[in-house]
Amino acid sequence: MIKKKFIKIMVLCMLPMMLTGCWDSTEVNSRSVILELAIDKNTDYKYDPERLLDGQPVYTISYTIPDFGKLSGTDSLAKDVETNLTSQSATIATSIADIELRSKNSVSFSHVKALFLGEDLLKDPKLFKATLDALSRDMLIARNVPLLAVNGEASTTTEIENNEQPILGLYIMDYFNNKERATSFFKKQLVGTYIKEMEDTGVSTLPVFHVDQTDKEEMKGQIDISGGAVIHNNELVGYLTKEEVRGQLLVEGKVRNSPVVVVYEDNLLTYQIKDEKSKIKFKDTPEGPTCLIEMDVKGSISEYLTESGTNLTKDGTIEEIKTLLAEEIITQVGVGIDKSKEMNIDFLGIGQAMYRKYPKMWAKYKPGWLRETYQNMPISIGVNVDIQNTGIEE
Amino acid sequence: MYTHNANVSIRQAKILLILQMFNMSMLILPRIAGKIAGHDGYMLPIIGFAIGTLYIWAITSLLKRFPGEGLDTIAPKVLTKWIGLVIVGLYVIKLLVGAGFELRMFAEMVSQVLLPKTPLPVIILILLFAAQYLIKSGIEACGRMAEVVIYFVFAPLVLIFCLVIIKTDYKQLLPMFTARPQGMLVGAYYVSMTFMPLEFLLITGCLLNKPGKLKSVCLWAVGIISIVEVILIALTFTGVGMVTSTKQLWPVLTLMQSIQLPGSFVENQEIFMMCWWIMSIYMYISGAMYVASLTISRLVHFHRQNVTTLPLVPIVFFISMIPSSLAESYTYLVRFNGQIGIFFLFILPLILLILAKLRNLGGRVHD
Numbered sequence: 094m095i096k097k098k099f100i101k102i103m104v105l106c107m108l109p110m111m112l113t114g115c116w117d118s119t120e121v122n123s124r125s126v127i128l129e130l131a132i133d134k135n136t137d138y139k140y141d142p143e144r145l146l147d148g149q150p151v152y153t154i155s156y157t158i159p160d161f162g163k164l165s166g167t168d169s170l171a172k173d174v175e176t177n178l179t180s181q182s183a184t185i186a187t188s189i190a191d192i193e194l195r196s197k198n199s200v201s202f203s204h205v206k207a208l209f210l211g212e213d214l215l216k217d218p219k220l221f222k223a224t225l226d227a228l229s230r231d232m233l234i235a236r237n238v239p240l241l242a243v244n245g246e247a248s249t250t251t252e253i254e255n256n257e258q259p260i261l262g263l264y265i266m267d268y269f270n271n272k273e274r275a276t277s278f279f280k281k282q283l284v285g286t287y288i289k290e291m292e293d294t295g296v297s298t299l300p301v302f303h304v305d306q307t308d309k310e311e312m313k314g315q316i317d318i319s320g321g322a323v324i325h326n327n328e329l330v331g332y333l334t335k336e337e338v339r340g341q342l343l344v345e346g347k348v349r350n351s352p353v354v355v356v357y358e359d360n361l362l363t364y365q366i367k368d369e370k371s372k373i374k375f376k377d378t379p380e381g382p383t384c385l386i387e388m389d390v391k392g393s394i395s396e397y398l399t400e401s402g403t404n405l406t407k408d409g410t411i412e413e414i415k416t417l418l419a420e421e422i423i424t425q426v427g428v429g430i431d432k433s434k435e436m437n438i439d440f441l442g443i444g445q446a447m448y449r450k451y452p453k454m455w456a457k458y459k460p461g462w463l464r465e466t467y468q469n470m471p472i473s474i475g476v477n478v479d480i481q482n483t484g485i486e487e
Numbered sequence: 488m489y490t491h492n493a494n495v496s497i498r499q500a501k502i503l504l505i506l507q508m509f510n511m512s513m514l515i516l517p518r519i520a521g522k523i524a525g526h527d528g529y530m531l532p533i534i535g536f537a538i539g540t541l542y543i544w545a546i547t548s549l550l551k552r553f554p555g556e557g558l559d560t561i562a563p564k565v566l567t568k569w570i571g572l573v574i575v576g577l578y579v580i581k582l583l584v585g586a587g588f589e590l591r592m593f594a595e596m597v598s599q600v601l602l603p604k605t606p607l608p609v610i611i612l613i614l615l616f617a618a619q620y621l622i623k624s625g626i627e628a629c630g631r632m633a634e635v636v637i638y639f640v641f642a643p644l645v646l647i648f649c650l651v652i653i654k655t656d657y658k659q660l661l662p663m664f665t666a667r668p669q670g671m672l673v674g675a676y677y678v679s680m681t682f683m684p685l686e687f688l689l690i691t692g693c694l695l696n697k698p699g700k701l702k703s704v705c706l707w708a709v710g711i712i713s714i715v716e717v718i719l720i721a722l723t724f725t726g727v728g729m730v731t732s733t734k735q736l737w738p739v740l741t742l743m744q745s746i747q748l749p750g751s752f753v754e755n756q757e758i759f760m761m762c763w764w765i766m767s768i769y770m771y772i773s774g775a776m777y778v779a780s781l782t783i784s785r786l787v788h789f790h791r792q793n794v795t796t797l798p799l800v801p802i803v804f805f806i807s808m809i810p811s812s813l814a815e816s817y818t819y820l821v822r823f824n825g826q827i828g829i830f831f832l833f834i835l836p837l838i839l840l841i842l843a844k845l846r847n848l849g850g851r852v853h854d
Contacts, residue, residue: 116604203755232600235755236727236745285745289728449661 125198129262130234131155131247133211134220135181150181151220153211154188155248158196159260174259177251185227205234206262208284209302211247215322215329222327229288236285239269242299242322244332249304255316264316277351277366278319278335280342287324295326296440298333298341325438333432333440340429343422344386344441346371352395353425355417363396364418364480373446377454384443384472390422394483411480419476426474439467494696497704499630502637504708506770507684509640509715511592512824514737514764515817516678516716517723521733523674524666526659529724532716534675536709539682543705545836546685550692550701552840552849558689559785561849565842575786578689578831579779583799585683585828586775587806588820590614593768595813596737600761611807614765614772615800621769622777623793626694629773636766643763648718650746655725678716680824682709684771686831687778690785736817776803 133153141149158176162169178195182188189200208228214221228234243250250261258264268274269281279300290297298321321333321341333341342348348369355362371388394414433441444462448455458466495503520528553561558578563571594610602610621628666674685705692701723732723742732738743757776799784792810816843849 116606116609117602232744236741237747283745283747285727285741289731292730292734293728449658452662452665 119199123198124201125156125158125196126161126201126204127156128159128204128260129157129207129209129250129265130202130205131157131209131211131243131250132185132214132224133247134214134217136213147183147187149183151183152185152188152214152224153179153181153246153248154185155179155251156192156200157251157260157262158198158200159262164260179248179251185224185233202234205238207265208234208238208240209243209247209250210240210299211243212245212329214247215242215299215324218326218328225284225288225327229284234284236283236288238284239265240282240284240287240299241265241302241318242329243302243304244322245304250302253304253316261316268318273350275350275352277339277342277348279338280321280347291324291327294439294442294445296438296442297324298322298338298440299324301332321440323436323438323440330438331436333429336425336428337432338429340426340432341441343369343388343426344371344373344429344443346388353392353418353421355414355421357397357414357417360398361396362394362414362417364392364414364478365395366390366392367481368392373443373450375447375451375454377451377457381466382447382454382458382470384447384470386426386472386474388422388426388474388476389479390418390476391479391481393481397483411483415478415480418478418480422476422478423474426476430472434468437463437468439463443467443470443472494694495626495630495691496696497700499634500695500701500704501707502633503630503770503774504684504704505711506633506637506640506767507687507774508681508708508712508771509767510681510684510771511589511596511768511820512681512683513716513719514596514739515821516681517720517727517732517738518735519677519821520674520720521724521729521738523670523677526662526724526729527664527666527671528674528729529660529717529721531671531674531678532713532720534671535678535681535716536713538675538679539685539709539713540706542679542682542685542832542836543702543709545833545840546688546692547702547705549836549840549843550688550698552843554698554850555693557691557693557782557785559782561839561843565839565846565848572786574835575782578686578835579782581827581831582686582775582779582782583803584806585823586772586779587803587809588816588823589768589775590772590803591807591810591816592820593765593772594807595816596740596761597765599813600740601758608804608808611804612800614769615776615804618769618773618776619796619800621773622780623796625793626691626777629770629777632773633770636770639763640767643760644715647743647746647760648722651722651726651742655722657725659725659729660721676829677821677825680828681712681716683824683828683832684774685709687774689831689836690778690782736813772803 131154133155135150135153138150156178158178160169160171160174160176163171163174178192180188180191182191193199210221210224214224229236253261255261255264258267280298282297282299287297287299300318301320301322303317303319319335319338321338322329323331323333339348339351346369348366351366353364353366355364368391369388371386374385374387376383376385429441433439439445439462444455444459444467447458517528520531524531549561550556553564559575561571562574563569565571566574590611591607593614594607597610598605598607621632688701688705692698695701695704719739723738726742726745727735727738731741735741740757740761743760746756776796780795780799781792783795789795810819
């Protein structure tokens with residue numbers, strides 16, 4: 094009996110050793126954890142018949158491999174806090190094989206923090222679609238990884254030296270995870286959300302990571318993420334300025350902590366939008382559909398200087414300011430709407446809103462939506478501004 | 488401790504049924520719902536619940552008419568001995584084949600998400616031997632195991648629901664009521680196939696310590712699973728997108744992968760969630776194998792009823808190795824459940840009930 098018990102205890106003690114796995118056991122130290130990935134189309138590529146298919150350099154992919162010892166401040170034999178490796182390959186999978194030939198470790202994408210896509214890649218719809226398919230089909234990277242467009246070569250991002258955070262991927266992670274940041278001048282995009290939008294409507298926008306190609310010295314320490322790249326059917330069709338993205342976000346009801354500046358009694362007044370909601374309504378008329386965007390904006394006055402003793406807390410004053418703010422917000426929304434019509438791409442999601450709420454109306458107008466309906470559709474904007482407080486001063 | 492003659496309590500029976508219904512079909516349910524009913528796919532489990540009540544009525548009415556008995560004795564009594572034995576034999580084969588295909592899908596999922604280099608046979612055999620170890624101790628052990636496992640399966644699930652519900656885009660569920668009624672019915676039928684473990688009650692229904700409560704146990708379990716399915720499909724549509732869900736093999740897995748935990752505190756959280764899912768699949772496989780082994784033991788009147796558990800392991804293993812790829816195993820599972828599932832869930836119990844009433848067999852049923 095005691096012998097049986099002893100054997101059972103011994104077996105139980107031996108069991109944890111088997112929990113490390115046989116075929117799938119991996120030493121953490123043998124893995125290079127990729128924190129950011131920059132993918133470009135190799136613009137110098139021409140098909141070389143003497144090379145095998147998997148040797149054709151279609152992509153230029155840059156991998157940033159951090160040294161965690163240096164990052165955590167402990168002693169490490171590595172020279173730098175990160176190592177950048179670039180590979181020219183036919184596919185993502187072949188680039189991984191190439192990188193692993195040149196590194197002592199195997200590569201892991203399980204903690205990728207940012208995915209940068211170069212401008213030339215974004216302009217090639219087939220290659221762009223193939224890139225995303227390669228990354229998502231085998232669940233190579235998670236669907237909650239931020240996706241950014243680069244207005245130049247994505248590999249340039251690996252040369253940026255930022256004073257706050259040397260690893261750009263970690264910078265992007267902190268940047269996007271910061272909930273206190275204002276949502277106004279760029280729209281955060283994740284891999285999964287991009288795929289969802291592309292499959293639903295064929296239109297999406299990516300935040301743009303600006304790189305100055307002409308002056309690499311100037312680039313040091315400066316990171317600018319603003320504006321948007323408009324993607325239609327997996328092809329880059331144009332860029333949006335940050336004001337145009339703000340217009341888009343206002344239509345979508347996603348603006349937060351954004352300042353609106355108006356002139357009141359010859360002085361600048363700043364109103365901070367805390368929360369914003371929007372509803373898109375439609376009406377079918379004999380001339381075609383009309384659209385009304387109703388917005389409810391809540392916020393507070395954060396800056397106003399007056400020497401004439403204007404009391405902001407007076408009813409009349411508040412109403413006048415509300416009117417001014419509403420007009421300014423309408424102008425801001427109008428910037429986005431004008432750009433959308435100029436590009437003839439419905440990146441504001443107005444067609445999608447019609448489909449969701451009025452599917453029969455959508456079925457009627459869908460065939461000619463971009464050809465004529467969207468261009469000719471009058472879009473009115475109604476803004477209801479709520480000034481929650483004017484600060485501690487009158 | 489006695490084996491195979493212990494009873495399970497009402498609570499254990501409810502939990503067992505819930506866990507058994509929460510199987511691989513849940514992972515692919517949003518795909519099926521989206522393909523058949525589009526944006527209205529989340530409504531299918533509601534209609535599926537109504538269909539499930541029919542299954543419950545057929546099975547519980549039959550078992551109520553023959554208290555203390557199971558299909559192994561009812562079928563030969565109602566249909567004549569040899570036809571009844573053939574039916575019971577087919578029932579056992581159906582259980583084993585269903586378990587085999589379910590196990591294969593599970594192994595493919597584990598291979599893709601958790602253990603890519605581990606051979607499929609190893610994954611399958613480990614689970615089979617673990618299931619055999621549980622079921623050899625009888626239904627009482629299964630019931631007690633279920634009472635522990637339920638927290639590991641549903642607590643993280645509730646956490647995921649909470650995280651997704653807060654930030655999700657509910658507009659993905661629009662437009663509403665655009666699916667064709669025929670499509671909704673077909674979809675609801677496929678959704679009702681997730682209630683397949685109800686057929687286990689044809690053998691184990693008499694092992695409840697209060698057999699009169701069987702109907703309420705089943706309704707509870709089916710009701711809870713229907714609610715979970717509605718939430719799961721709706722959240723998958725909102726989190727991953729309806730169109731994307733129809734193109735993914737396991738959209739629920741994609742949903743788990745797309746969740747962002749606050750502060751990036753934990754990443755690759757889908758791995759943890761799949762680990763917990765494994766326990767649910769384990770309960771389903773155990774249930775199917777237990778019922779099959781018990782049926783065989785009763786048919787051949789073995790003195791020790793757990794003798795048949797181990798020989799079933801290679802049988803289920805070989806069945807699970809029949810499909811040659813993931814695509815094939817998915818097709819086999821969906822087609823098998825869709826085409827064969829209804830027979831033992833509803834058709835056979837209904838036929839037996841009608842024949843028993845016509846031939847005046849079984850005890851009086853007090854309505």
